Amino acid sequence: MRDLDALLAVHGETTPRYTSYPTAPHFDATAGAALVGDLMAACRDSAAVSVYLHIPYCDRLCWFCGCHTKQTKRYEPVRAYVDTLVREIEVFGEKAGARPTLTALHLGGGSPSLLKSDDMARIGYVIRSVFDVRMDAEIAVEIDPSDVAEDTLDGLEALGLTRASIGVQDFDADVQAAINRPQSFESTASVADALRHRMNCTLNIDALYGLPRQTSARLVRTIEQVIELQPERVALFGYAHVPWAKTHQRMIADSDLPGRYERLKQADIAARLLVEAGYETIGFDHFALPGDSLAVAARDGHLQRNFQGYTADTAPVLVGFGASAISKYPGGYIQNIVPTNNYRAAVENGETTACKGYALSADDRMRAYAIERLLCDFRLDFSALADRFGEPAWSLAELMKGQVADDDFALAAMDDTIVTVPPDARPFARIVASWMDAYRTPSETARYSQAV
Ligand code: SF4
Structure with a gap:
């Protein structure tokens, strides 16, 4: 070793994950708005566009989380945010002057699974009115199983869900207590079954190593349970402890974190278990069953990286809507305003939502x-x-x-x-x-x- x-x-x-190059901290605070015209032109010229929608709300805050999100116990702020998001997409449609062909839609956050079915329907409607959604488009949504009720399933079905990305992290109760994320294997399995049964969708499961109080033995048990669920894909990320940037991570005691050798051992053991169970290794942190599109892309040399990590999506343009969302086109990147209130005010006042950008x-x-x-x-x-x-x-x-x-x-x-x-x-x-x-x-x- x-x-x-x-x-x-x-x-x-520390090292960037290189979900973009240059990385987002190098984006220029004076460049965003000036690049919007280039993004529009790229959408008009491109045969395929993918779309990312950011929902920056959760009904609880997990202490390990590194996402742009905030906790809300009330639904009103989420509903108001969807009003803004819908308006931002409509304005984009008015300016685009054409209906770009959409090949992939990803709802991330935060927890898009906390959306009520009528709000998911509103989002689906505006997307289909602004974009020409291809019949075989991938519609992916990040799911927190604790959000999922019958109404959620109705909304996801109306949206046309094709892939559910379920957050698991670790099933061990002690690890879950250390990250403020209680989530039983049984409830996760029940949500996975319901999603597959209702929508015949594929599943991705996110698991983490390097969490507080996590040991190799505990992670082995979690990965065995993940394998039992037979997701088509597994993303295995190392927990990024950056309490200076994400203040809620201060709830995690440094003394509870595994050391670097233990982290490496955990990543190695989890990877071995997944490979033994028939998963192919994709890049440095994903695994997929051989028939999954990610495994096919990796074998064919078409695997890509975008802000969600490894993807089989080859659309040259990614349009991000919502607070903090990042758009990518062959000429550069544009990032939306990060604070949700400022983003909402910009949309309501008819101002640009772009706050940063980078011309390559x-x-x-x-x-x-x-x-x-x-x-x-x-x-x-x-x-x-x-x-x-x-x-x-x-x-x-x-x-x-x-x-x-x-x-x-x-x-x-x-x-x-x-x-x-x-x-x-x-x-x-x-x-x-x-x-x-x-x-x-x-x-x-x-x-x-x-x-x-
Ligand atoms: S991990 Fe997911 S559910 Fe937990 S706070 Fe972060 S975005 Fe919300």
């Missing part, structure tokens, strides 16, 4: 592509990169050659034109990707999650 203490001392304790340079585009391919394929062919981006790809190859030569931990290997991350170094793939990040400086490391 690698000397983790030495490795992290050299390469840094040619160099950014090349590095973004290179980082995405490395994290999806664990391999990057610089001659193919040069075919696509020209001569600058060879400078990046030289830089990578130097980094690989200087690295004492065998995180990557490089022949003349191809860099690869060997299987035993894949948990560290983000570190290898960071060698191609032109914006990374040691002083910004506190923004990101643990590298391992």
Whole structure:
């Protein structure tokens, strides 16, 4: 096993997850509104658009959570937020001047599963009036099982749900107490059954390692229970403890957190169990049954990364609606206003919701592509990169050659034109990707999650 203490001392304790390049902290606070016209043009030019809707409300606050969300015990603020969201989508439709073809819709948050069925219906209606929703479009919704009632199932069915993403984290009661998320296996299984029975949808389950009071033995039991549910996909994330950025994480005692060797062991044991149960490894934190579209995309070399992590969605444009949502198009990124009240006021006043953005340079585009391919394929062919981006790809190859030569931990290997991350170094793939990040400086490391 690698000397983790030495490795992290050299390469840094934290690393971006690279769900975008450059990463969101580098977006420019003066650029967002100016890029909206480019996003609209990209929507008109693109054969396929995917849409993300952010619902920043939960009826409880889990202490591990890193999402843009807030707790509400009343439904009125959620209803008012949906009014705003619907209006934002309508305004987009008025400006777009065409009905872009929608191939994927993702509702995330927060907890979109707390929406009442009539609000889900309103969202479905406005999406279908602004976008031409393809018959085979993927409609995915993040589900907190404790929200799900008969009315929720009615709403999800009306929306046309094709994939439910169920948050589990860990089924152990002591771990759940430490993260303020009581959720029994039985209630989760019952929601999974109901979703499949009513909508014939596929399932994704999110599990976490590195949680407070989590041990390898407890995680093994959780993963066995996850496997019992037979989701088509499993996302296995490391808990990111950033109490300086997410103040509710201060409820988690540092002394309850597993150490870095234990974290790595947990990730390894969980991955082994999933592979033994027939799941294919997708990137560095996803698993999918062989017939699932994510596994097919990975085998075919079409796997992508977006703000939700690994995806089989190949639409070149992603439009984000709602507070904090990020849009992505070939020329750059635009982020919506983050505080919910400010976002609502902007929509109500007919002002732009864009608060930040980033116009990609040619160099950014090349590095973004290179980082995405490395994290999806664990391999990057610089001659193919040069075919696509020209001569600058060879400078990046030289830089990578130097980094690989200087690295004492065998995180990557490089022949003349191809860099690869060997299987035993894949948990560290983000570190290898960071060698191609032109914006990374040691002083910004506190923004990101643990590298391992
Ligand atoms: S983990 Fe999910 S349910 Fe819990 S606070 Fe975060 S978004 Fe809400």
